[in-house]
Amino acid sequence: MVAHKLDPIDRQILAELQADGRMTNVELASRVGISAPPCLRRVRGLEEQGYIRGYHADINARELGFEVQVFAMVRLNSQAEADLAAFEARCRAWPLVRECHMLNGEIDFILKCVSPDLSTFQSFLTEELLRADHVANVKTSLVIRCAKDEPGLPFDVLEARLARNA
Amino acid sequence: MVAHKLDPIDRQILAELQADGRMTNVELASRVGISAPPCLRRVRGLEEQGYIRGYHADINARELGFEVQVFAMVRLNSQAEADLAAFEARCRAWPLVRECHMLNGEIDFILKCVSPDLSTFQSFLTEELLRADHVANVKTSLVIRCAKDEPGLPFDVLEARLARNA
DNA sequence: TCGGTTGCGCAATATTATTTCAACATTGCG
DNA sequence: CGCAATGTTGAAATAATATTGCGCAACCGA
Numbered sequence: 001m002v003a004h005k006l007d008p009i010d011r012q013i014l015a016e017l018q019a020d021g022r023m024t025n026v027e028l029a030s031r032v033g034i035s036a037p038p039c040l041r042r043v044r045g046l047e048e049q050g051y052i053r054g055y056h057a058d059i060n061a062r063e064l065g066f067e068v069q070v071f072a073m074v075r076l077n078s079q080a081e082a083d084l085a086a087f088e089a090r091c092r093a094w095p096l097v098r099e100c101h102m103l104n105g106e107i108d109f110i111l112k113c114v115s116p117d118l119s120t121f122q123s124f125l126t127e128e129l130l131r132a133d134h135v136a137n138v139k140t141s142l143v144i145r146c147a148k149d150e151p152g153l154p155f156d157v158l159e160a161r162l163a164r165n166a
Numbered sequence: 167m168v169a170h171k172l173d174p175i176d177r178q179i180l181a182e183l184q185a186d187g188r189m190t191n192v193e194l195a196s197r198v199g200i201s202a203p204p205c206l207r208r209v210r211g212l213e214e215q216g217y218i219r220g221y222h223a224d225i226n227a228r229e230l231g232f233e234v235q236v237f238a239m240v241r242l243n244s245q246a247e248a249d250l251a252a253f254e255a256r257c258r259a260w261p262l263v264r265e266c267h268m269l270n271g272e273i274d275f276i277l278k279c280v281s282p283d284l285s286t287f288q289s290f291l292t293e294e295l296l297r298a299d300h301v302a303n304v305k306t307s308l309v310i311r312c313a314k315d316e317p318g319l320p321f322d323v324l325e326a327r328l329a330r331n332a
Numbered sequence: 333t334c335g336g337t338t339g340c341g342c343a344a345t346a347t348t349a350t351t352t353c354a355a356c357a358t359t360g361c362g
Numbered sequence: 363c364g365c366a367a368t369g370t371t372g373a374a375a376t377a378a379t380a381t382t383g384c385g386c387a388a389c390c391g392a
Contacts (some may be wrong), residue, residue, distance in 0.1 A: 006230075014223065014225055014230070017222075017223035017225075018222055018223045018225055019222070020220065020221060020222075021187045021188060021220075021221035021222045021223045022187060022188060022221040024347080024348060024349085024380095025348070025349065025350090026347080026348060026349085027348095034370095034371075034372085035371075035372050035373080036348080036349075036350090036372090037349090037350075037351080037352095037371080037372070037373090038370065038371055038372075040349070040350070041370085049229075050226055050229060051225060051226055051229055051230065052223050052224065052225060052226070053224040053225065053226055054186065054187075054223075054224045055186060055187035055188040055221060055222070055223050055224065056183075056184055056185070056186075056187045056221070056222060056224055056317045056318055057180065057183035057184045057187045057218050057220075057221050057318075058218065058219040058220045058221065058222055058317075058318075059180055059183075059184055059217060059218060059219065059318055059319055060216055060217055060218070060219055061319055063215075063216060063217050064172075064180070064217065064319060064324065065324060065327070066319055066324075069267070071267070071269065071276055088313035088314070091313055091314050092313065092314050095320035095322060095323050096320065096323065097314065098314070098315075098316050098317075098318075098319075098320075099312075099314055099315050099316070100312070100313040100314040100315075101235070101237070101309045101310075101311075101312050101313070101315075102309070102310040102311045102312075102313060103237065103307035103308065103309060103310060104307055104308045104310055105305075105307045105308075107307060109313075110237055110307070114319060114320070116323070116324070116327050120327075139271075141269035141270055141271045141273060141276070142269065142270045142271075143267045143268070143269060144267075144268040144269060144270055145267075145268045146265075146266070146267050146268075147254035147257055147258065147266040147267070147268060147275075148254070148257050148258050148263065148264070148265055148266040149264075149265050149266075149267075150264050150265070151222045151224070151264075151317065152222055152223075152224075152225055152264070153225055153227055153230060153232055153264075153280060154261035154262065154264075154280070156261060157261050157262065157282070158230065158231060158232075158282070161231070161282050161286075190349095190378085190379060190380085191379070191380065191381095192378080192379060192380085200339095200340075200341085201340075201341050201342080202341095202379080202380075202381090203340085203341070203342090203380090203381075203382080204339065204340055204341075206380070206381070207339085208339095333392105334391105334392090335390105335391100335392095336389105336390085336391090336392105337388105337389085337390080337391105338387105338388085338389080338390100339386105339387090339388085339389100340385105340386080340387080340388095341384105341385095341386085341387105342383105342384090342385090342386100343382105343383090343384090344381100344382085344383085344384105345380100345381080345382075345383100346379100346380080346381070346382090347378100347379075347380065347381085348377100348378080348379065348380075349376100349377080349378065349379075350375100350376080350377075350378085351374105351375085351376075351377090352373105352374085352375080352376100353372105353373095353374090353375105354371105354372100354373095355370105355371080355372090355373105356369105356370080356371070356372095357368105357369085357370075357371085358367100358368080358369075358370090359366100359367085359368075359369090360365105360366095360367085360368100361364105361365095361366095361367105362363105362364095362365090362366105
């Protein structure tokens, strides 16, 4: 467990900004029970220390025209670090790939991809992904529907754990 | 393709707020080339029409004490809609499960989970997930490292596509 | 051409962010 | 204990921003 330099107010700030990243500092301060100036200083500190990576609008992909989401399970025929890193670099350059995680077990990587339509994804799959160096095998699964997609972390779990360790 | 009611300025607003959700309206207006009041009206409109679902701080899970991320591939022994829906409801209630997507193919669901440590996840796996109704099979993969995790959508792909269809 | 509609920007006002500063904790140590 | 050193707080003042109201121009369909 990470040595926490965060007090309960900091954690509450993180939880509130995770739930509503555009909340005004005044509103935030009143919710966490301190005045605006120290609240703003804490937020700046959390940003600088890297607890807060950034703030993003959560945009409705389907409404915007990204009708297809796909998970791609990728196996490489080499697990040499240079080859793994090269594949990751390719993923970072592909706009349709939004996430790329290296996994343990049979599968080397899982990619979350978006696409305006199926044919665009098929082109990407056959012309880019399957042709990338050391790609041995790709299994793709279309997302039929999304039951849950909660950005962020369960702060209640964190608090429960900290209480237990106290 | 969705019939777009969005003009280029709207799309640029979405792209900017996706990149920085805490940008001031004044800054946003100057970037998209209109004055502040109409810019704010557009943002409100995009929120009300559901293009913007919300704004969230992106928080560093590892720093905060969530050291474990896991993808769980779940198969059920029934694909009746009632059973699928019941499983989705369970997922929504589990705080460690942050995402739950129904897939086509062999796997019925993929879950993205976070946990403070491995033992917490193991408990969740054996006592909750594996015991849930109609769960036939669960394959889990630990995330070793994350090469890319870009919240949101590739607006450049969207613009290219709109240009092609114009 | 003519209403009706839409979206713009200006200007005024209400809120909010940010800085400054003095007072109040908290910590470490003699 | 008690006293520096350090860090954190909140009130007040100021700068910046959000929000509203309104008049104007462009566009559109009869």
